[in-house]
Amino acid sequence: MPKISGSEAVIKCLINEGIEIIYGYPGGAIMPVYDELFKYQDKIHHVLTRHEQGASHAAQGFARISGKVGVAIATSGPGATNLVTGLADAQIDSTPMICITGQVSSKLLGSDAFQETDIIGISTPITKWNYQITNASEIPEIFAKAFYIAKSGRPGPVLIDITKDAQFELFDFSYSKINGIRSYNPIPDINNNKIKEAAKLINQAKKPLIVWGQGIILGNAEKELINLVDKTGIPAAWTILGASAIPTEHPLNVGMLGMHGNYAPNIKTNECDVLIAIGMRFDDRVTGDVTRYAKQAQIIHFEIDPAEVNKNIEVDIAVLGNAKQTLKEVIKYVHVNSHKNWLKEFSDLYQVEFNKVINAEINPTKKGLTMGEVIKQINEFTKGNAAIVSDVGQHQMVACRYANFKISKSNITSGGLGTMGFALPAALGAKMAAPNREVVAIIGDGGYQMTIQELGTVFQTKAAVKIVVLNNDFLGMVRQWQQLFFEKRYASTEMVNPDFVKIAEGYYIKAKRVNKRDELASAIEEMIKSKEPYFLEVVVEKEANVFPMIPTGSSVSEIRLS
Amino acid sequence: MSENKIKYTVSVYSEDSVGLLNRISAIFQKRHINIISFNVSITEIKDIKRWTIMVESSDIKIKKIVGQINKQIGVIKSFYHTDEETIYQESCLFKIKSSLLFDDRKIQNIIKESNAVIVTVNSEFFVIEKSGRSFELDDLYEKLSKYGILQYVRSARISVTKSPLMISEILKKFKKK
Numbered sequence: 001m002p003k004i005s006g007s008e009a010v011i012k013c014l015i016n017e018g019i020e021i022i023y024g025y026p027g028g029a030i031m032p033v034y035d036e037l038f039k040y041q042d043k044i045h046h047v048l049t050r051h052e053q054g055a056s057h058a059a060q061g062f063a064r065i066s067g068k069v070g071v072a073i074a075t076s077g078p079g080a081t082n083l084v085t086g087l088a089d090a091q092i093d094s095t096p097m098i099c100i101t102g103q104v105s106s107k108l109l110g111s112d113a114f115q116e117t118d119i120i121g122i123s124t125p126i127t128k129w130n131y132q133i134t135n136a137s138e139i140p141e142i143f144a145k146a147f148y149i150a151k152s153g154r155p156g157p158v159l160i161d162i163t164k165d166a167q168f169e170l171f172d173f174s175y176s177k178i179n180g181i182r183s184y185n186p187i188p189d190i191n192n193n194k195i196k197e198a199a200k201l202i203n204q205a206k207k208p209l210i211v212w213g214q215g216i217i218l219g220n221a222e223k224e225l226i227n228l229v230d231k232t233g234i235p236a237a238w239t240i241l242g243a244s245a246i247p248t249e250h251p252l253n254v255g256m257l258g259m260h261g262n263y264a265p266n267i268k269t270n271e272c273d274v275l276i277a278i279g280m281r282f283d284d285r286v287t288g289d290v291t292r293y294a295k296q297a298q299i300i301h302f303e304i305d306p307a308e309v310n311k312n313i314e315v316d317i318a319v320l321g322n323a324k325q326t327l328k329e330v331i332k333y334v335h336v337n338s339h340k341n342w343l344k345e346f347s348d349l350y351q352v353e354f355n356k357v358i359n360a361e362i363n364p365t366k367k368g369l370t371m372g373e374v375i376k377q378i379n380e381f382t383k384g385n386a387a388i389v390s391d392v393g394q395h396q397m398v399a400c401r402y403a404n405f406k407i408s409k410s411n412i413t414s415g416g417l418g419t420m421g422f423a424l425p426a427a428l429g430a431k432m433a434a435p436n437r438e439v440v441a442i443i444g445d446g447g448y449q450m451t452i453q454e455l456g457t458v459f460q461t462k463a464a465v466k467i468v469v470l471n472n473d474f475l476g477m478v479r480q481w482q483q484l485f486f487e488k489r490y491a492s493t494e495m496v497n498p499d500f501v502k503i504a505e506g507y508y509i510k511a512k513r514v515n516k517r518d519e520l521a522s523a524i525e526e527m528i529k530s531k532e533p534y535f536l537e538v539v540v541e542k543e544a545n546v547f548p549m550i551p552t553g554s555s556v557s558e559i560r561l562s
Numbered sequence: 563m564s565e566n567k568i569k570y571t572v573s574v575y576s577e578d579s580v581g582l583l584n585r586i587s588a589i590f591q592k593r594h595i596n597i598i599s600f601n602v603s604i605t606e607i608k609d610i611k612r613w614t615i616m617v618e619s620s621d622i623k624i625k626k627i628v629g630q631i632n633k634q635i636g637v638i639k640s641f642y643h644t645d646e647e648t649i650y651q652e653s654c655l656f657k658i659k660s661s662l663l664f665d666d667r668k669i670q671n672i673i674k675e676s677n678a679v680i681v682t683v684n685s686e687f688f689v690i691e692k693s694g695r696s697f698e699l700d701d702l703y704e705k706l707s708k709y710g711i712l713q714y715v716r717s718a719r720i721s722v723t724k725s726p727l728m729i730s731e732i733l734k735k736f737k738k739k
Binding site for chain 1: 576577580581584585588592625626629630632633635636637638733736737739
């Protein structure tokens with residue numbers, strides 16, 4: 001075989017790993033790779049985003065809906081630093097992603113050359129792994145390692161920085177995937193004693209509660225979770241990254257945990273006798289005050305990452321391993337059961353929440369439009385089959401609370417990092433990964449303007465993303481906090497917004513604005529029926545608040561309904 | 563478990579790879595923990611490095627930190643130990659004016675009693691080296707500082723643990739997989 005260049009090797013590595021779509025932005029130090037992308041455009045579709053941050057979030061959206069590794073590519077210096085937010089987001093939300101960056105020639109490293117930045121140093125704390133390639137011969141092994149690391153165990157982002165001379169260098173290429181690294185143990189061995197101890201505790205429990213997270217989705221353990229829930233009759237609640245793993249309508253799905261979650265699962269967290277946490281990490285937004293979290297309960301933690309055990313909450317039994325395998329094992333030992341009276345306590349509390357919060361949110365009678373009624377209409381017209389990609393803020397909480405899910409991997413949102421600007425590019429990535437699915441982005445007027453330039457990418461790719469902006473002319477969540485905790489001092493949260501419809505139309509995207517209730521259903525119907533990208537602005541009430549709410553520092557049992 | 567801060571020795575066995583230092587030091591930095599001393603060296607196993615990191619921390623915190631270090635790709639295994647669980651040594655060098663040796667005979671006695679080693683002597687200065695436990699080095703510093711020290715430098719702690727660490731077994735287990 002003739003020698004090939006490092007840059008051609010990069011493309012061949014991607015092809016070997018089954019990559020067909022990548023998101024990126026060219027520039028000086030990555031030009032040799034782009035030159036090869038031009039030659040291989042029938043094999044790899046490169047999507048030109050309008051900003052590297054957009055490329056990183058698009059790769060995340062791609063990964064989140066498909067479970068595959070998302071790939072983003074950028075040049076050195078500012079190209080690389082613009083990927084940082086996406087890397088941090090993928091790290092904290094355990095998203096498999098690979099970012100490839102160009103770097104100045106190895107001879108220039110450390111000389112403050114044009115567009116040189118120490119992206120390895122910058123990205124170290126926000127990547128699962130990173131590596132700087134200075135010789136073309138390293139490329140196959142490092143890419144194989146990167147893909148293995150990104151997707152195995154608890155997934156995460158990997159950054160590969162490649163000097164320009166390594167991209168030009170010729171070498172003998174051969175590629176083989178890897179399935180092990182001696183200093184990396186992605187899935188801890190299952191301890192059967194722990195499985196039996198956990199089952200015993202579950203069988204003894206009178207008031208058990210399951211709380212699950214994204215570990216179910218990342219571990220493809222949806223079926224196992226449903227089997228466990230069905231067999232034991234235990235009510236199960238979810239973190240926002242765990243949403244959609246069990247259909248919304250499942251009778252034992254008791255709703256969302258945490259700060260703006262449902263009333264019942266939060267209250268019951270502090271009343272259950274056994275708390276069974278599966279693939280979740282007791283984030284502070286879920287636990288509230290940790291010193292007053294589930295103190296009465298014995299806690300079982302099913303977890304793939306040993307560092308998460310006892311990190312935030314001390315647990316009684318830790319069952320390490322991949323959720324799919326550990327749940328399969330524990331199901332063998334648990335008894336068929338039903339917890340009718342206990343379950344009734346959840347539905348009673350749901351009724352309280354429905355009467356005080358939910359009804360007014362999804363069936364409003366007051367003048368202004370609510371965010372909840374928009375989500376309800378989207379549920380109606382998509383029949384719960386859509387993937388909902390939300391940004392960050394009030395609309396995100398409302399979307400997660402009220403969206404109906406039938407299919408797993410359908411709630412794509414920036415959970416851990418809370419990245420405003422995530423949704424538009426992530427929705428684009430999701431739609432391209434799953435073109436047959438309805439993908440609806442729900443975005444606030446603030447976050448929308450952080451990555452609004454990606455409308456250009458939507459237009460260019462014609463990816464039929466449905467973009468809903470819930471416009472209250474405010475940074476709504478911050479305003480809500482200002483109202484509740486800062487005596488209504490609305491410091492820099494009111495927004496004077498442009499004509500969003502005109503902007504969308506400027507990108508030749510069909511667009512509509514709705515500000516009356518009787519126009520809402522037909523507008524959403526038109527949007528969902530559209531075969532093209534569609535932009536819908538819904539002007540919602542300016543100063544509405546999201547409830548229930550657990551104020552910072554409060555316990556989950558202090559959840560407020562107003 | 564307690565929140566009381568004491569000195570811990572964190573020992574990390576790792577691959578010899580660029581950038582791992584950053585990754586590990588970031589774990590301490592993220593938690594606003596200052597590193598007291600830090601040493602990287604070769605080990606009994608070919609191509610495997612050992613890091614000896616001294617920090618002050620609580621039992622609860624150090625356990626979580628070691629958990630995070632263990633997660634890093636390139637780390638074979640890390641541990642934390644108290645002083646009682648390790649055999650450790652530090653060493654230091656003193657540069658002192660040669661004239662002092664003759665002006666005050668007491669210095670010669672201090673050197674003798676402390677089991678320090680004279681590394682070099684010339685007409686201007688002499689250099690002594692002392693290895694031992696932290697308090698022995700502190701003690702010698704205290705005694706010599708009265709006479710004036712031109713330069714003083716101290717190495718990071720190195721330590722071995724009383725209990726076995728079983729690194730070769732971990733590596734063997736990987737090979738079998």
